[in-house]
Structure formats: structure tokens, C-alpha cells
Amino acid sequence: MKKIIPIAEALRARVIIRNGALLAFVIYASESLGLPEGLYMALAMLTVMELNLGGGILAGRERLVGTILGLLAVVIGAGALSEAPAPLRVGISLILVRIFCFYFGLNSGYIVGGHVVSGSILNHNSDWWFYASWRTVMTLAGVVLGIWCSTQIYSQLATTEWEQKARIWIGDIASCLSKLNNSKGSIELFISLRNRRNLLQQEIPKLVCEQSVLDQDFNNLFWAQNCLRCGSTVISCCRDLSPLFGEHLQKPLSLELPIDNLIFWGSAKLKVLSKSVESNDDEIDLISRELSLIRADLMRISQCYFDVVEISANSALVLEQDPNLNLLVLSRLLLLVDSLIEISPLI
Structure with a gap:
């Protein structure tokens, strides 16, 4: 054998x-x-x-x-x-x-x-x-x-190794996002993703040196920075939102939010970016359009809710739920969808 x-x-x-x-x-x-x-x-x-x-x-x-x-x-x-x-x-x-x-x-x-x-x-x-x-x-x-x-002579590129690690990291973020509605919000998971982000960030100087010696443009470096920044934002939003969703929610949110659609399309985009094969531009464009529609919906809901909060502050109207909770959820969802739209395909 x-x-x-x-x-x-x-x-x-x-x-x-x-x-x-x-x-x-x-x-x-x-x-x-x-x-x-x-x-x-x-x-x-x-x-x-x-x-x-x-x-x-x-x-x-x-x-x-x-x-x-x-x-x-x-x-x-x-x-x-x-x-x-x-x-x-x-x-x-x-x-x-x-x-x-x-x-x-x-x-x-x-x-x-x-x-x-x-x-x-x-x-x-x-x-x-x-x-x-x-x-x-x-x-x-x-x-x-x-x-x-x-x-x-048989060159080993730091960019290639970094890309492989980044794809795995993005795939794990996609898995974390897909379970946002029913996850236990384990802090160990978010710490692990953060630590791996830090390790990837420490290797950025290697990419800079490599691109300088090879006399190439810095597109790979810009992509790496975009990947780390947007991926980190997704992790932070999932960490803040996980205790507020699913079975951990103390009382239901008073807003009708497109959370399921955001989770579905957001995790779908991250899964596409984590694949080792070349990304399908048409698929990425379709997902990005859906995320843009979700963002527009969230902006409309946010504006309406701000108007309600302003009216209640100037009158005797009492809201059923603390507005700070809804404002926190809205801000995190908007930050999450912006990062999912902005994150670029791995080159």
C-alpha cells in the first residue's frame, strides 16, 4: 500500500x-x-x-x-x-x-x-x-x-500562503454568521477568530516586502487590508448581536428587521469568497445587489424608528421597549451589511 x-x-x-x-x-x-x-x-x-x-x-x-x-x-x-x-x-x-x-x-x-x-x-x-x-x-x-x-528557483510566495489562511478564516466567519440567529454566542469562538485575524495581520509586512522585490503593484496588499478590516467588522457585529437574537433574547424586538435575509446573503457571499477556485463575478454581483436592497430596507426602518423616538421624546408617548436596544441592533446591522457589501473577492 x-x-x-x-x-x-x-x-x-x-x-x-x-x-x-x-x-x-x-x-x-x-x-x-x-x-x-x-x-x-x-x-x-x-x-x-x-x-x-x-x-x-x-x-x-x-x-x-x-x-x-x-x-x-x-x-x-x-x-x-x-x-x-x-x-x-x-x-x-x-x-x-x-x-x-x-x-x-x-x-x-x-x-x-x-x-x-x-x-x-x-x-x-x-x-x-x-x-x-x-x-x-x-x-x-x-x-x-x-x-x-x-x-x-522554485519561489515560495508569502501571498499564496496568506491567501490560503485568509480563505479558511473567511469561511469560518461565514459559518459564524450563518448561525447568528440560533448560536450560543460563545465568546471563545470570537476570541479564536480575533486571534487568527491578529496572526494574519502580523504577516502583512511580508507581503509588502514581497511585492516590493517582485516589482508588482500593491493590489494584493490592498485586498489583504480590505479582507482583514471587513472581516474584523463582521466578527464584532456577530459578537454584539448574538446575545440579542434567538433563544437568548429576553424579550422580542419591536422592529420587523430583514435579519434572516441578511444572514443568508451575507454568509453566502463569505462562502463564495472562501472558495479556492476563482470567484464567479456574476454570483458576487447578484449577492451584492441583494445586500444593497437589505441595506436600503434597514435605512428606511432606521429613519422611521428615529422619527418615532423623536416624537415620543417630545410627547407623553411611552415606547413598549427601551429604544437603546433597537438603536443598538439597527446600528450593528447597518455596520454588518456595509462590511459585507464592501469586502472584495480574494484575488
Whole structure:
């Protein structure tokens, strides 16, 4: 019986083979040419190529800037403090690396900078400039080569991975919306959707770097921002409305609202957007027209209810229900339908 290898594992195997072959070639070439500190070129390439293109660019930036800041700290520690004991020079240089990396907003670059400091002062005290400067040059070459290889040889795009995660997230939001009338309003569900939104949002810088290197327009980035903003609004509206609908409602709403139609067409649009196949423009247009009609209906109901509330405030008329509840429901429904209309198809 043949073992079926998951697609993700097969893709990962290709990346491992690509990286291994390229690194072996680079190390062989650097040894043959006698390049000083050529190992750090291979390490920089590996840092970039192990991740998708966007993530690799960010990781390469961390490594390169951290190396440069480490070189700067070595110049200060080993040059200006050449008469000080080695432990003191190392300590001051490491402190400088941490300060520099904090100033430039690096998350992990200080680790590489610390390696430059310790390697220069402790292991290459007599020729620290030769070691540190060539290590910086080789790191720069490795980052550039890594980015080039990632774009030309079996490229892994951060946009593709982000789109897959976003489709699953949108599909789960559609499921949450479809159960709005009879859900238990579990706060854990909304927290989970929010946390996944935050994870998607943290990957936006990868998309920016990737689009910049590929010299493409930023349509994918605009779509990603639209997806996160509208999806977050739908989650918030469902969270606020779920305790007010279904079996959790303490007393019936005094308004006749197109809630069922909104839930049906809204969840239908989100389900279409969550599909991995190309969206059907005609289907999207039909759903958007229905949502626009629902929005117009909600606007008419809102205007009529505002008139009633204003009349009751200026007379002795007492409303059967607290107007704040109906105003809350109307505002959330309008916000919900606006987000469902505005959310764009996944490119």
C-alpha cells in the first residue's frame, strides 16, 4: 500500500532539496575561489531561503543589519577601547549592539551582532577588522543571492500562503454568521477568530516586502487590508448581536428587521469568497445587489424608528421597549451589511 504524502510535505521536501543543492554549490565555489569567511555567505543564503519570499527578506534584513551593527560595535569596542581588558571590551560592545538593534527596531538581529562581537574580539583579536569586515561583505552577498534564488528557483510566495489562511478564516466567519440567529454566542469562538485575524495581520509586512522585490503593484496588499478590516467588522457585529437574537433574547424586538435575509446573503457571499477556485463575478454581483436592497430596507426602518423616538421624546408617548436596544441592533446591522457589501473577492 503506497503511502500518500501530503501536499505540504511534498512542497517542503522540494524546498529542502533546493536549499541543500544551492548551499553545497555556494560552499564549494567559495572554497575554490578562496573567499574569506565564505561560510557566512552560505548561512545568510540559508536564512533567506528557508522561509517564503516575504519572510526570507525580513529575516535577511535582520541578519544583515545585525551584522553591520555588530561591526560598528566592534570598531568602537576593539578600536577605541583597545587598551581595555578583553572582557570589558566584549561587555561594552554587546551593550552597544543591543542598544543599536533596539534603536533600529530589530527583533533578532542582536544575536548575529553579538556573534560578530565575540568572534572578532575573542577569536580574532589581532585581525578583527579583516574578520568582521569580510563577514559583513559575505553576509550581504548571501542575502542578495538568497533573495535572487528565492525569486528565480522554485519561489515560495508569502501571498499564496496568506491567501490560503485568509480563505479558511473567511469561511469560518461565514459559518459564524450563518448561525447568528440560533448560536450560543460563545465568546471563545470570537476570541479564536480575533486571534487568527491578529496572526494574519502580523504577516502583512511580508507581503509588502514581497511585492516590493517582485516589482508588482500593491493590489494584493490592498485586498489583504480590505479582507482583514471587513472581516474584523463582521466578527464584532456577530459578537454584539448574538446575545440579542434567538433563544437568548429576553424579550422580542419591536422592529420587523430583514435579519434572516441578511444572514443568508451575507454568509453566502463569505462562502463564495472562501472558495479556492476563482470567484464567479456574476454570483458576487447578484449577492451584492441583494445586500444593497437589505441595506436600503434597514435605512428606511432606521429613519422611521428615529422619527418615532423623536416624537415620543417630545410627547407623553411611552415606547413598549427601551429604544437603546433597537438603536443598538439597527446600528450593528447597518455596520454588518456595509462590511459585507464592501469586502472584495480574494484575488
